[in-house]
Amino acid sequence: MNEIKQVSGSGVPLLLDDIDTDRIIPARFLRCVTFDGLGEYAFEDDREQDPNHTFNNEKYRSGSVLIAGRNFGCGSSREHAPQSLIRWGIKAIIAESFAEIFFGNCTALGTPVVCASRDDLEKLTKLVEEDPSREISVDIESKKVTSGDFECDITILDSARNALLSGQWDFMNLLLENEAATREASQKIPYLNQFAT
Amino acid sequence: MSDTQNLFNKVWDLHTVSTLPSGQTQLFVGLHLIHEVTSPQAFAMLRERGLKVMYPDQTWATVDHIVPTDNQARPFADALAEEMMSAIEKNCREFGVTLLDLDDDRQGIVHVVGPEQGLTQPGQIIVCGDSHTSTHGAFGAIAFGIGTSQVAGVLATQTLALGRPKVRKIEVTGELAPGVYAKDVTLHIIRKLGVKGGIGYAYEYSGEVFDRMTMEERMTVCNMSIEGGARCGYINPDQTTVEYLRGRPNAPQGEEFEKGAKWWLSLASGPDAEYDDIVTFDAADIEPTVTWGINPEQALGVSENIPDAADYPQEDQAGIREAYEYMDLQPGQSITGVKVDVTFIGSCTNGRISDLREAAAIAKGRKVAEGVKALVVPGSQQVLKQAVAEGLDKIFEEAGFEWRAAGCSMCLAMNPDKLKGRELCASSSNRNFKGRQGSPTGRTLLMSPAMVTAAAINGCVSDVREMLEPVGV
Ligand code: SF4
Numbered sequence: 001m002n003e004i005k006q007v008s009g010s011g012v013p014l015l016l017d018d019i020d021t022d023r024i025i026p027a028r029f030l031r032c033v034t035f036d037g038l039g040e041y042a043f044e045d046d047r048e049q050d051p052n053h054t055f056n057n058e059k060y061r062s063g064s065v066l067i068a069g070r071n072f073g074c075g076s077s078r079e080h081a082p083q084s085l086i087r088w089g090i091k092a093i094i095a096e097s098f099a100e101i102f103f104g105n106c107t108a109l110g111t112p113v114v115c116a117s118r119d120d121l122e123k124l125t126k127l128v129e130e131d132p133s134r135e136i137s138v139d140i141e142s143k144k145v146t147s148g149d150f151e152c153d154i155t156i157l158d159s160a161r162n163a164l165l166s167g168q169w170d171f172m173n174l175l176l177e178n179e180a181a182t183r184e185a186s187q188k189i190p191y192l193n194q195f196a197t
Numbered sequence: 198m199s200d201t202q203n204l205f206n207k208v209w210d211l212h213t214v215s216t217l218p219s220g221q222t223q224l225f226v227g228l229h230l231i232h233e234v235t236s237p238q239a240f241a242m243l244r245e246r247g248l249k250v251m252y253p254d255q256t257w258a259t260v261d262h263i264v265p266t267d268n269q270a271r272p273f274a275d276a277l278a279e280e281m282m283s284a285i286e287k288n289c290r291e292f293g294v295t296l297l298d299l300d301d302d303r304q305g306i307v308h309v310v311g312p313e314q315g316l317t318q319p320g321q322i323i324v325c326g327d328s329h330t331s332t333h334g335a336f337g338a339i340a341f342g343i344g345t346s347q348v349a350g351v352l353a354t355q356t357l358a359l360g361r362p363k364v365r366k367i368e369v370t371g372e373l374a375p376g377v378y379a380k381d382v383t384l385h386i387i388r389k390l391g392v393k394g395g396i397g398y399a400y401e402y403s404g405e406v407f408d409r410m411t412m413e414e415r416m417t418v419c420n421m422s423i424e425g426g427a428r429c430g431y432i433n434p435d436q437t438t439v440e441y442l443r444g445r446p447n448a449p450q451g452e453e454f455e456k457g458a459k460w461w462l463s464l465a466s467g468p469d470a471e472y473d474d475i476v477t478f479d480a481a482d483i484e485p486t487v488t489w490g491i492n493p494e495q496a497l498g499v500s501e502n503i504p505d506a507a508d509y510p511q512e513d514q515a516g517i518r519e520a521y522e523y524m525d526l527q528p529g530q531s532i533t534g535v536k537v538d539v540t541f542i543g544s545c546t547n548g549r550i551s552d553l554r555e556a557a558a559i560a561k562g563r564k565v566a567e568g569v570k571a572l573v574v575p576g577s578q579q580v581l582k583q584a585v586a587e588g589l590d591k592i593f594e595e596a597g598f599e600w601r602a603a604g605c606s607m608c609l610a611m612n613p614d615k616l617k618g619r620e621l622c623a624s625s626s627n628r629n630f631k632g633r634q635g636s637p638t639g640r641t642l643l644m645s646p647a648m649v650t651a652a653a654i655n656g657c658v659s660d661v662r663e664m665l666e667p668v669g670v
Contacts, residue, residue, distance in 0.1 A: 017512075017515070017516055018492055018516060020492075020628075020630045022628070022630045022631070022632060022633050023630070023631060026610065026632055026637070027609045027610040027633075028610050028611065028635070030234050030611055031277035031281060031611060032237075032277065033237035033238070033241075033280055033281055033284045034237070034238060034241065045637035070393065070512075071426075074392065074393075074426070075328070075628065076328045076342075077235070077326060077327055077328040077342035078234075078235065078345075079235065079238075079326075079344035079346060083345075097393070100396060100397070100428055101341075101342055101344060104343075104344065104347070105344035105345075105346065108344065108346045108347060109346060118512075157360065158219075158220055159217075159219040159221045159360050160219070162218060162220060166218060166219070168217075168218060171217075171357075172246070172349065172350050172354070174218075174223075174358070175223060175353070175356050175358065178215050178223060178354070179251075179354065181223075182214050182223075182354060182355060182356055185212070185213070185225045186225055186355075188211070189211060189225065190320070190457075191318060191320060191321060191449075191457065191460075192227070192255075194453055195449065195453055195456035195457045195459075
């Protein structure tokens with residue numbers, strides 16, 4: 001079990017709201033049978049249209065802590081979105097809020113996604129812009145983000161926090177262990193049993 | 198079961214396998230639908246770990262996203278699409294899953310096919326690696342989209358881990374005016390509650406308007422729950438639900454059906470059911486509704502003008518300005534009269550037979566405006582067959598629409614149907630995100646199929662209420 005208590009790295013500031021999964025990975029890149037090559041296409045269309053896009057900026061190329069705004073990852077359920085960010089090099093995301101499926105997908109991949117206040121996100125963005133190499137630490141255990149003398153509180157769903165801390169974010173094994181209980185549960189579900197009462 | 202329990206909580210409790218150390222619930226999945234885009238990596242994970250599909254009979258596959266809607270000859274012209282087709286065919290064969298492939302007349306968009314084939318039933322937990330799985334909630338099922346790792350988990354264990362959301366009841370009272378459709382109801386709700394309004398919630402739609410709706414209309418509403426941020430949306434099963442299911446291929450038959458129907462109806466939230474939140478709307482306030490911006494919340498009634506950024510809270514204003522710029526629309530401008538280049542009728546939101554009938558009623562005897570590319574794409578082969586039997590294809594073709602084969606088509610950019618450059622598309626689909634319809638700079642206005650038809654005929658956004666009278670004979 002791979003316990004995830006803390007993740008650190010330099011920042012990637014992208015403090016925008018409502019970034020949907022179509023923008024993170026445009027649909028044409030979903031024509032694939034493995035996630036392997038997706039990293040280089042993260043934000044492909046946004047980058048094309050905006051030469052100044054964060055993901056075009058060499059300064060942030062080695063960054064791994066993404067800083068985003070409200071409702072990050074809204075839209076489709078495509079796991080291709082977190083997969084492309086992770087393959088780009090992102091290890092954690094701090095945002096004001098996340099869309100639920102995206103949040104679940106990230107957690108299931110062992111990537112902490114945590115929430116901070118707009119105010120703190122703005123401060124952190126400024127610090128990263130001034131010094132892209134500064135180290136940011138996302139601590140799941142103490143629920144804090146620190147970077148030099150900057151520190152702020154973060155929130156994360158208890159279930160996600162527990163899963164990361166206990167190393168049970170890769171839920172497959174956990175679910176497999178309950179096979180007997182699963183078969184038993186199926187016995188009481190009417191539509192699986194000819195509606196026998 | 199206590200009377201204060203709403204349907205959501207009854208169904209959740211019934212499917213609970215265990216409470217996981219994380220505090221999440223391990224839920225049994227009654228129906229798992231898969232398609233070619235989000236499943237290949239999941240099957241790869243199974244292979245890596247040497248796992249099997251635990252309940253292959255509760256798992257159904259179809260192909261929809263990448264399928265071309267004009268030339269469907271194999272191999273596809275797009276080698277990547279062909280590779281994905283071969284992958285799902287091989288995976289389903291190897292793991293014993295039924296695949297409704299292109300040569301099967303049950304094939305179509307996954308969320309059209311499930312209900313049509315009677316697979317979708319009340320009281321189930323339904324998942325699919327696709328966010329619009331919420332569609333199936335129309336039957337009083339708890340249905341939601343999942344990511345590929347979860348698809349792998351469900352294939353291997355028939356369960357998934359999830360935190361229990363809160364439940365919000367959304368009532369719409371009164372009666373919809375002529376020319377106002379289910380699509381307008383859902384766009385209106387999203388416009389009012391916002392694209393983030395539903396985060397953390399399941400939506401229960403109830404009240405007179407939903408009671409009167411057909412199953413297909415209910416599917417349109419539930420389909421877009423996810424666009425309002427909700428995890429899922431559902432409507433309590435009633436006699437309309439029961440009658441829709443009667444005689445469907447995979448629904449129970451005979452005596453078993455009657456037993457099933459009794460159980461389905463017993464799941465409905467009763468008058469004393471409790472909710473975490475209740476919101477009420479009046480149908481009289483709902484006009485034909487159109488999106489003008491880059492998310493489904495940026496919508497307005499067709500007779501309104503594009504709003505001023507200043508009318509929005511400070512935190513939303515940047516997004517509103519971004520939308521003006523991207524869409525090339527100005528505050529104060531009327532949405533009617535905005536020129537369209539392309540019109541699209543189809544998708545899992547509005548690609549069912551009743552949608553095509555509504556559109557055909559407007560198209561009949563009229564002509565698509567010059568220079569407009571107009572597509573009609575049935576949601577499934579069954580819808581296509583029925584439309585042909587009713588002569589709808591002829592009505593569309595005579596009016597100048599292109600009549601296509603079943604698939605997701607221009608709802609998203611994974612097949613040859615795409616916008617080009619800055620084209621503006623009046624679309625019956627569900628997402629108006631930047632670049633959604635295949636051109637990174639393409640623009641989308643969401644509206645009902647009838648409104649899309651009106652836009653195709655007039656070459657610009659128009660109020661379909663002025664076109665409800667049939668033309669000619
Ligand atoms: S029609 Fe559109 S929204 Fe529906 S499943 Fe296909 S791509 Fe997704």
